[in-house]
Each structure stands twice: as C-alpha cells, then as structure tokens.
Amino acid sequence: MFWDEADAAGLDRSGGCRTGVSANEGDAMTTPVHVGADATAQNDQNVHVQAVFRAPVGVVWQALVSPEGTATWLGEGAVLGDKGQSYHCADGTAGVVRSFHPLEQLRLSWHQDTEEEPSLIEVDLAVDGTGTSLRLWHDGLPAARRPALRTHWQERLAALEKLLP
Numbered sequence: 001m002f003w004d005e006a007d008a009a010g011l012d013r014s015g016g017c018r019t020g021v022s023a024n025e026g027d028a029m030t031t032p033v034h035v036g037a038d039a040t041a042q043n044d045q046n047v048h049v050q051a052v053f054r055a056p057v058g059v060v061w062q063a064l065v066s067p068e069g070t071a072t073w074l075g076e077g078a079v080l081g082d083k084g085q086s087y088h089c090a091d092g093t094a095g096v097v098r099s100f101h102p103l104e105q106l107r108l109s110w111h112q113d114t115e116e117e118p119s120l121i122e123v124d125l126a127v128d129g130t131g132t133s134l135r136l137w138h139d140g141l142p143a144a145r146r147p148a149l150r151t152h153w154q155e156r157l158a159a160l161e162k163l164l165p
Contacts, residue, residue: 045141047141048138049157050136051133051134052132052134053134054164057132058103060125060132061103063163064125064134070087073156077090080100080106080108083097087108092112093111095110095111105123107120117140119140119141121138122139123135
C-alpha cells in the first residue's frame with residue numbers, strides 16, 4: 001500500500017538532518033532523515049514513497065538486501081555490501097553504501113546519469129502492526145526527474161513486495 005504524496009506537498013523534513021551535507025559526502029547516521037517532520041513530507045528536491053508490507057521486518061530486510069531483492073528494487077547486477085562499499089548496476093547506475101543498519105536503515109548514494117550530481121537514497125524500516133512500513137526517500141533530485149523517479153520507486157517497491165512470502 002502506498003501513501004498519497006499529494007497530502008505531503010510543501011512540508012519541511014529537515015529535522016534530524018545536518019545542513020550543508022551533500023549526497024556524495026555520505027554522512028552515516030542512524031537517525032532517519034525524516035525525524036521531526038511528517039512521515040510523508042516532501043521538499044523541492046526529494047521523492048518519498050512509502051509501502052506497508054504484510055511481512056515482519058526481518059523478512060522485508062532480507063528481501064531488500066538479498067541478491068534477488070537488490071536486483072529487483074535497485075537494479076540488475078547490484079550487490080550491496082557494508083558501509084563504504086560501492087555497487088554497480090547493469091544499466092550503469094552506481095553508488096556507495098553510506099549507512100547499513102540491519103533491520104532499520106539503508107542509505108546509499110545513487111548516480112544514474114553522469115550529467116547530474118549523485119543523489120542520496122534512504123530506506124527506513126519500522127514495525128507496523130504485524131507488518132513492516134518501508135519508507136524510501138530519494139534526495140537531491142532535479143525537478144524534471146522527480147515525477148518519473150516517484151513512479152520508478154513505486155513500481156520497484158511493488159515488485160519487491162512480490163518477493164515476500
């Protein structure tokens with residue numbers, strides 16, 4: 001299930017995030033970037049997608065970081081390692097794991113187009129009743145790319161859900 005982002009327009013989600021840190025600096029922190037703001041908030045440089053899965057956090061985390069799951073949501077060929085390790089997708093997308101906190105958070109840089117600056121993706125997991133809430137933030141995006149990437153991430157999370165038991 002995805003949250004409607006129309007209700008979130010215009011809200012600031014800067015609480016919990018250091019100012020002046022660019023996506024490629026990769027400051028590792030365990031506090032989700034969205035702390036202190038509405039969970040569906042969006043500013044002028046990010047995309048936010050949330051899904052609730054009917055599976056425990058451990059099952060969702062395993063799907064997220066497994067080779068099949070990573071290929072599903074991040075891109076074919078991507079293998080995620082520990083903090084500081086790079087990943088490369090078959091389509092040329094690449095980045096570096098910036099934060100890796102099992103069962104809680106994954107943060108990585110994302111560089112799909114050599115003409116643009118790298119951006120930052122954060123995935124946060126939380127218990128939601130008997131299931132799991134997954135929030136994906138993609139920050140540092142040019143305005144022209146946001147609508148397509150919002151759709152892209154919604155499709156990728158829907159595909160990830162199909163891997164869950």
